[in-house]
Amino acid sequence: MTARLLELTRALGARIVNNWIWRLGFACRFLWLTLKGSGSSFARFHLTLREIYFAGVLSLVIILVSGLFVGMVLGLQGYDTLVRYGSSEALGVLVSLSLVRELGPVVAGLLFASRAGSAITAEIGLMKATEQLSAMEMMAVDPIARVVAPRFWGGVISMPLLAALFSAMGVFGGYLVGVRLIGVDEGSFWSQMQAAVDFRQDILNGFIKSFVFGVAVTWIAVFEGYDAPPTAEGVSGATTRTVVTSSLAILALDFVLTALMFRGL
Amino acid sequence: MPRIGSVRKVSPAAGGAAAGIWYNSRALSKLDSVAADNLVEIDNVEFRYDVRPVLKGIDMRFPRGKVISIMGLSGCGKTTTLRLIGGQLRPSGGTVRVAGEVVHELDQARLYALRRRMGMLFQFGALFTDLSVFDNVAFQLREHTALPDAMIRDLVLMKLNAVGLRGAHNMMPSELSGGMARRVALARSIALDPMLMLYDEPFTGLDPISLGVIGQLIRRLNDALGATSIVVTHDVAEALELVDYVYYMSEGKVEFQGTPDEVRAGRLPSLKQFVYGEPDGPVPFHYPAPDYRMDLFEQ
Numbered sequence: 347m348t349a350r351l352l353e354l355t356r357a358l359g360a361r362i363v364n365n366w367i368w369r370l371g372f373a374c375r376f377l378w379l380t381l382k383g384s385g386s387s388f389a390r391f392h393l394t395l396r397e398i399y400f401a402g403v404l405s406l407v408i409i410l411v412s413g414l415f416v417g418m419v420l421g422l423q424g425y426d427t428l429v430r431y432g433s434s435e436a437l438g439v440l441v442s443l444s445l446v447r448e449l450g451p452v453v454a455g456l457l458f459a460s461r462a463g464s465a466i467t468a469e470i471g472l473m474k475a476t477e478q479l480s481a482m483e484m485m486a487v488d489p490i491a492r493v494v495a496p497r498f499w500g501g502v503i504s505m506p507l508l509a510a511l512f513s514a515m516g517v518f519g520g521y522l523v524g525v526r527l528i529g530v531d532e533g534s535f536w537s538q539m540q541a542a543v544d545f546r547q548d549i550l551n552g553f554i555k556s557f558v559f560g561v562a563v564t565w566i567a568v569f570e571g572y573d574a575p576p577t578a579e580g581v582s583g584a585t586t587r588t589v590v591t592s593s594l595a596i597l598a599l600d601f602v603l604t605a606l607m608f609r610g611l
Numbered sequence: 612m613p614r615i616g617s618v619r620k621v622s623p624a625a626g627g628a629a630a631g632i633w634y635n636s637r638a639l640s641k642l643d644s645v646a647a648d649n650l651v652e653i654d655n656v657e658f659r660y661d662v663r664p665v666l667k668g669i670d671m672r673f674p675r676g677k678v679i680s681i682m683g684l685s686g687c688g689k690t691t692t693l694r695l696i697g698g699q700l701r702p703s704g705g706t707v708r709v710a711g712e713v714v715h716e717l718d719q720a721r722l723y724a725l726r727r728r729m730g731m732l733f734q735f736g737a738l739f740t741d742l743s744v745f746d747n748v749a750f751q752l753r754e755h756t757a758l759p760d761a762m763i764r765d766l767v768l769m770k771l772n773a774v775g776l777r778g779a780h781n782m783m784p785s786e787l788s789g790g791m792a793r794r795v796a797l798a799r800s801i802a803l804d805p806m807l808m809l810y811d812e813p814f815t816g817l818d819p820i821s822l823g824v825i826g827q828l829i830r831r832l833n834d835a836l837g838a839t840s841i842v843v844t845h846d847v848a849e850a851l852e853l854v855d856y857v858y859y860m861s862e863g864k865v866e867f868q869g870t871p872d873e874v875r876a877g878r879l880p881s882l883k884q885f886v887y888g889e890p891d892g893p894v895p896f897h898y899p900a901p902d903y904r905m906d907l908f909e910q
Contacts, residue, residue, distance in 0.1 A: 481737035486723035
């Protein structure tokens with residue numbers, strides 16, 4: 347019985363060390379190497395610009411359309427609740443604060459992880475599987491500096507911009523439903539929003555959140571791609587892990603950041 | 612490369628690294644005598660993946676200007692040997708020297724400096740799929756030189772012309788056949804006129820015409836560049852027409868070495884089976900299994 351228990355404990359320990367601690371250490375070292383090799387991403391900015399196009403510009407459709415619908419739903423649900431308390435003019439405040447503080451960074455982050463994060467992982471994983479990264483190394487070109495770092499910075503730069511656009515489209519969606527469809531007073535909608543939304547407390551904190559999510563998602567995406575087993579199954583597994591891990595990381599980080607920013611913990 | 616005489620088996624009692632290995636004594640002594648002119652030297656190299664031994668103390672010499680093949684069955688350690696020479700792997704024991712430098716003792720900057728003088732052709736080309744043929748060949752020139760665009764263009768077209776694909780410079784890798792992709796990859800690998808060319812299974816999956824073209828290009832480019840070429844392959848017929856010297860590996864050891872003529876005449880049973888493609892022999896047709904009748908009737 348004791349031997350069996352010892353065996354189970356040993357197996358569990360090995361699993362935790364091999365699957366979690368070892369990989370986390372490797373991921374941290376990988377991030378350090380990425381940051382160290384980032385010089386060329388800025389010295390040859392066209393490499394990063396190309397990645398901003400693939401991660402950011404090509405994600406615009408899903409971000410803008412989702413933002414519009416989320417804003418429209420917020421407008422409908424918000425009006426339904428606010429009208430019970432006779433404060434339907436506060437609809438603009440509700441929509442904008444919900445989007446700028448929470449939904450903008452979080453939903454844009456989740457969409458970014460599934461659209462751009464998975465693409466980054468699949469691309470790097472396939473480059474590894476087809477020996478393109480090895481070929482680069484044999485040509486005396488560091489693949490972390492040439493392939494990983496531009497993608498990392500492309501994602502980090504794109505994410506806050508996408509979150510801002512998501513929030514802007516959401517506010518527009520809320521305006522369409524609240525003002526144009528339901529008939530909330532347009533002046534109250536905009537003026538209350540202007541009075542209640544604080545640049546530092548709300549917009550800057552929302553920007554910081556989306557920046558942190560951008561770092562987390564892109565770091566996970568490039569690491570999973572680089573660490574993927576060089577097979578079809580390996581790349582597919584890595585892509586799935588990117589989406590799952592990124593989504594959980596966004597939600598966990600959101601809680602921590604919200605607690606620090608808005609509750610003063 | 613020296614002309615090879617008789618082949619004999621060294622008695623295990625003779626000891627040393629040669630124990631138990633079929634090889635040509637005159638060839639080896641000649642190779643040692645030109646040691647100063649060896650571009651690559653592998654001494655008693657061992658390599659393990661985790662605990663599984665892949666290379667078990669191999670010795671090889673690659674004189675400058677020659678095309679030398681490493682042959683053997685899949686899994687015998689020939690690609691591992693190539694990766695050790697390129698510094699992609701570190702040996703568990705022994706030394707690998709390229710141009711007088713111990714590869715696995717170099718830091719990244721010095722290893723990259725050495726690799727700029729090497730070219731490697733991967734099994735399926737490993738072209739960058741997001742770059743055109745032109746940009747693939749220009750890749751190293753842009754990364755490692757400050758040449759003006761006009762000069763890079765001329766150099767790229769010259770390299771592509773050497774492999775017969777100047778007219779394909781605007782195409783994308785997805786538009787190329789397997790043989791064309793291999794030729795573009797070859798043009799890319801010679802962009803900086805390397806002193807050492809490494810070929811990993813260059814003939815795999817090619818039609819007979821492409822296979823002949825790649826074979827000819829390996830020889831012609833080696834002679835034109837004054838380079839040294841190491842060709843890892845199990846395509847016996849093509850390689851024996853092309854190379855100056857052969858190392859035959861089996862189960863992580865060099866079992867035979869000699870000129871192509873000697874390989875054809877080799878009496879080592881596993882080499883004979885390999886060269887003539889015999890289905891059964893020292894490498895058995897059947898994977899080890901329990902008795903056939905017992906397996907069938909045990910129920």
